[in-house]
Each structure stands twice: as C-alpha cells, then as structure tokens.
Amino acid sequence: MTDSDIPASARRTTAQQSSPTLFSAVGRSYFPIAFVARMPFAMIVVGVLTLVVAGRGSLSLGGINSAMVGLGTALFGSFIGAAADRWGQRYVLLVAGILNCAALTFMAWVVFSPLPDFVVFIAAFAIGATSPQVAPMSRSRIVDIVMSVLPLARRPKVLNATMAYESAADEVIFVFGPFLVGLLATFFTPVAPIIGAIVMTLVFVSAFALHPTGRARQTGTSSRLGERAPAMDMFTAGVFVIILGVFGVGMVFGSTLTALTALTNDIGRPEEAGLIYGVMGIGSAVLAISVALFPSAFALWARLLCFAPILVAGSVILASTESMPIIVMALLLMGTGIGPSLVTLFSLAAERAPLGRSATVMSMAGSAIIVGQSVSSAINGILAEDQGTAVAMAVPVAASAIVLCAGVLNLFVGRRRDRNPDKPTRQRVNGAEEEI
Template sequence: MTPAPPSVPAPTLFRLAGLPYFLIAFVARLPFAMMVVGTLTLAVAARESLSLGGLTPASVGIGTACFGPLLGAAADRYGQRAVLGTLAVANAAALIAFALVVYSPAAEPFVLLSAFAIGATAPQVSPMSRSRLVTIVAERIPAGRRARTTSATMAYESAADETVFVFGPFLVGVLATTIAPWVPLAVAAALIVVFVGAFALHPSAAHVSVQRGADGRAASKASALLRPRLLVVVAGMFGVGLFFGAVLTALTAFMTERGRPEEAGLLYGAMGVGSAILALGVAFLPARFPLPARWLVFAGLLFGASLLLLSVGDVSAMLIALTLMGFGIGPTLVTQFSLGTVFGPVDRSATVMTMLGSALIVGQAIGSVVTGQVSESAGAQSALVLPVLAAGFVLLAGIGDALLALAGRRRAHAAQPGRASQPGRGPNPAGASQPAPQADSVA
C-alpha cells in the first residue's frame, strides 16, 4: 500500500512574503517619519524662524497629499518597482537639495518649494506595503482565512507605522542634538536609497493584480473610487489625521507652559505605545464583531478619553489621558484601513491606500497649523479643545459608515423577498438574514 503523501501546510502571509520583506518594509518607512520633523528642525536651526519652521512640515504634507494618490495610481498601472525606484532617487535628492537651500541665502518661498518637493517625491512605503500584502491575501490565501488575515495585516501595518512615527522623531532629535541639524536629513536620504531601493527590488514589487489586463489597465472605472462607503472611510482617516496633528501640537504647548517642552515627545510616545499594542490586538477580535461596530466602539472610546483633556491640570493627568486615547485610536485606524480594502476596487489597491494615507497626512497638517494658531493666541488649555473636536469628527464619520452599512443591508433584504418561504428552506434562526456578499459580511 502506497503511503499517503504528506499534507502541504496551508500558506500563510508570513511564509508567502518572507521575513526579509517585513524587515525591509519596516526600515523603509522610517525616512518618512524623519523627514517631517527633520525639515522643521533644520529650518528653525538654520534660519532661526519659528514661523518658517512651522510652514515647512505643512509644505511637505501638501506635497504628499497632492501627489500621493497619483503615485498610487501609477503603481497600480505600471507596477511598484518602476515607481518606487524612481522615487527613491528623487526623494533622496530632494532631501539633500532642501538642506542646501536652507543654508543658502535663498528666499523663504524657495525653502517651502523645496519642502514641497520632498513631500511630492516621498515614497509611499506604508500604502504600497498594504497594497502588496492585501493583493497577496486576496489571490493566494484560502477564502476562509482571508478576512482574519486581512485584519491581522492591517493591525501589523498600523502598529509598524505607530512604532516608526514614535522612533523617527526621537532619532531626529538625537542626531540633530549630538551632531548637526542637517544630519537627520542626510541619514534619511541614505536610508531611502538603501531600503526603499531594496523595497522596490523585492520580488513582490513586480506583482500586478490579476484583476488588471495584460497592458496593466484596470477593469474597474475610476468612478469606483467615489463609492460612498469608501469616501466615508477617507473622511474618517482625515479625522484621525486632524486628531494626531492637534494632539501633538496642543501637547507641545501644554508642556511649554510648564517649562518642559522637550518632554512633549516622550508623553506623545505613551499614546503611540498604547495605540500600537491595541492595534495588534484587533487581529484577535472575533468575526462576529463587524468593522462598522468596531469603528463605533473604538472611536467612542477615543472621544470619551479625549474629554479628559478638558480638565487635565498636571503631567500625570495628561499621561493618563494620552494612554487611554491610544487605546482608542490604534484599533480605529486598523478598522478604517480594513474597510478601505473591503470597499476599494481590488485592481486599484495602491490608489486606495495612498488616498487613505494622503487624507491622514492632510488632516495632520491642518490639525497642527490650526492648533498652533489657537495655542499661540489663546493658550494651551484652549488648544486642548481641538483634539476633542477631532475625535468627535472621527466618531461622526463612524456613525455615517454604520448608517450606510445598515442601509446596504436593508437594500439587500428588500431585493430578496420571500426567501424564507421558498421550498426546501427551513426557518431562519433568530430572524437572522441570509449571508450577504463578501464585502457586507466582512463589514
């Protein structure tokens, strides 16, 4: 009797992508976390202008917001390898050019223009990584494990972003303080050439979705990017960006009034740590806890915790409020990215992810600028109201998503009249509806 062949283990995302991929992708997103704070630090040090220092990160964010979705669309059309390879060279050059312009006698508009160029050429590593992994999950993971694997993927990606955006500014501070203000941007440029280049050359970068034609064209229309459910997610991501920008700026003002502005980053890190831990925990939530409900629950936790900011009087109370807000913001962010994968066209995944990332960046820039103006004119306590408003906006967007989900279920129910009385069907337990299409069952 011939022995049965050994069973082949079911593929996992980690096995399919490989450990080197996750290591490269993690380090490759670090330069973006460094360049925003790095441009601010260098502008203030070289030009001795706080106003210019505040405008340079905003210019970087505007550049990213304007070109991010276009770069995502190009990656969907031509593959990530060519796009990221070009950006790795262009962005490293833009960082070096910014340092040269800042130290030159050039007028301030040229400084802001060079900062804009940094954002416009920024390699979209986080959105591109999400797009690659989502495509692998959709095409190579068994159907029964796709929803949970997607959730775990978004959880990991969000935790990686949180970790990098806590460590990146810290690294900038260390390099600028111990060596020179221009060194962080030089290090970021080197990391881009090496690790973004490696990210571009990784075999997964050559893969184009099977939903695309032989010429790379998408089967879906561009209008699919305007689906109401997807636009609500973009709005929610914009609200998260508003929250991040408002919290960091208001926290800086709060600590400055207490004569300890250098500790603002450390306190902000407390929110980032809690956010990253809870973001990873989302992967273990049961499938019966649907995405719209997760958004409502965790955005509600975020809003409730943000109300503590209205009464904080010392650093200890601020630390507690930040930690509790982190427990809400991390899972909310994961949920929004997961909804983006559900309601965005599969053949435009890089475009969808860069849309979400750009909304986050725009929100962060606006939140920082507005909160900075309020804190300067009315003080830190008034500025602390703005994170509460931003958290409320995130919650309202979640309510909008839940209402759209409810309307979708009602339409699906109305489109299948009398199914309970069809021959051969038993009663529907507890009045539950029949399984919906995959997007609705996930959401």
C-alpha cells in the same frame, strides 16, 4: 489505502499543512524591510519643521512649511498609488525615492541659503509630492497576496491580522519618527534628520521596491481578470468616510504632539514632550495588534463606533487637566481608541477598494494621515503661539470628533450598501468571498 479511507479531519490537516502561508509567500525579510522603509515618511513633517525653525528662526514659517509637505502629499500621493496600480510598484517606488532624496537635499541647502521663503515652500511641497507611499503599498501587496495565494477559508482571518500589524507598525513609526528627529537634531544638527531620511530612503525604500513581492505589475484578483475598475469607482461615499477618518487620525497625531510640546515648554521641560507622546503610541500599538483577536462577528462598522468615542473621551480628559499623571492616563486612553480605529479604517479600505485600484485607495488613505498631521501641526503651532497652551490642548478634541463623525457616517454608508448588495465590489473581506 484510498482517499476515502482517510478521515476528513486528517485530510483537512494535511491540506492546511501543504497550503501556502503569508510568510512563505512574502519571505522572512519582507516585514522588517517594509517596517523601516516607512520611517522617512513619518519623519518628514517634524524634520522639515525642525530644520526651518533652526535655519530661518520662525516657528510660524516652520509650521507653514509642514503644511506645504502635507499639501504636496495630498495632491500627489494618490497619483503615486495610481501609477503603481498601472505600471507596478517597483519602478514607481524607485523613481519616487530618487526624486524625494533630491527634494530633501535641496531643502537642506535652501533653508540656510539667502533665497526667499517661497523657494523654501517649493522645496517642502516637493518633499511631500515625491514621498514614497510605502505603508499603503505594503497594505496593497498584502491584500493582493492574501486574496490570490491563500485558501479562501483563511483569507479573512489572515487579512484581519495583517491589517492589524500594518496599523500597529504605522502607530510605532509615527510616534518613533518625531522622537528620532528630536534625537538627531539634539545630538547632531538640525540637518541630521533630513540626512537620516535620505539615507533610509536610499537603502530601505529601494530594498522594499526591489523585494520579490514588488516584482509583479498586478496581483490578486486584478491580474486574474486583466482589468481594472474605472477611476470614478474610487470616488464613493464608502471611500470618502475612510479618508475622512484617517485624516482625523492624522490630525490627532499632529495636534497632540504640538499641544504636548507647548505644555512641556510652559513647565520648562520641552525635551519630555516626545517621551510623553510615546505613551499614546504604546497603548495604540498594543490595542492595534489585539484587533487580530476580535471575533469576525464584531463587524467593522461596530468597531469604529466602539473605539472612536474612547478616543474622544481621552482627548477631552487631556484638554481639561494640567496634571501630568492624568495627562499620561488620558494619552493611554486615547491610544486605546486610536489603534483599533486605524486598523478598522484600513480594513474598510481593503474591502472597498475597486478592482485593480488597491494601491491607489491605500495611498489616498495613507496620504490622509500625513496631511492631517501636517495641517494640525501647523494650525496648532500657530494657536499655541498666539492663543496659549490651553487652546492648543483643545485641538485634539476636534480631531477626535472627526474620527467619530467618520464612524457615524460609515454606519449610514454601510446600510446603504446593504440595501444595494448587487453593486460590484473588489472583494468582501469579512465575508470570506470575492465578488466581481
């Protein structure tokens, strides 16, 4: 029997069975390790806030230190990603992890020392500046593996599903991280969350760095061509709207948690803030995973314009009530909007990352989350203390509006890109093709 005697459908089935899958390419241990390895990054803002408030007795000082963490991440997060693009993720992550553990250890000591406050600021800045960018580097690995190993026809669907998973993982981590900080600080000491972050960094960030998927210096399209796009290719309107949108999502995280803490403190049940906040994370993670089921005809620009208004509506309801059942419903509605929005933003980042600059762009987006979270936590903490809970509850509305503005700007950016189709890009994910 020759190949011509075999039905076409049977040949396609055989080819699909013999072709590699994402799980076979990355291994079974990859996703659990990558999931836990991003936990310290989600703990540091609230962990530093908790530690400084306990050690120095000042809520405003704690908020400023949280902002310093965000500032360090904002200034150095993209450089860590750029270093990974140049020298490979393995060495960069190992060095960053060691430096971050040293900064966390210094913070745990200096807060209770007689040294002045500006030394504490330096420690907080160093923590943010050395934070290993696990989540964006995980996305970068997945994008490169999908674009280089999987068959062309399967790439868009697999990439969409993995971006949905990665965003859902971030949702869970950024909700569970503050909860874990509160748990450790309550049952042990305020230093316990910092110690926990050090241990998880040493074990899981190192495991993520040493995983076989991090061995290659460059993968995917960039390795095949042996070149990278100029750094200026990252500073475009298309990348800017992504960073703006992700920054808005981070502001939603930080401002909502701070507002709920102020609200529950007013009613004498401050310990319930984390549990109530988790409602938003549950809805967000579920909807983020469901993005994998969206049809390809549901374009990325349309998804962002569809779900960002839902986020705004939920935040408006949250700001206009003091009824706990309505607050829970508002958080569920916010989660419905925020999950798909975050998935869409990172899918856009994967699509618009210039050749060989995937880790850098993903790190810029990942840093924007922590910057937004830390800035909004600091601002909203001060507002809650000086202006009252009602004002603090309105900040998530402004944060949600930033996400919506990014969606509107992205529509215009997309139309301009459509009018200039010959401009080279790293890859066209939704179109199931690569362009150079």
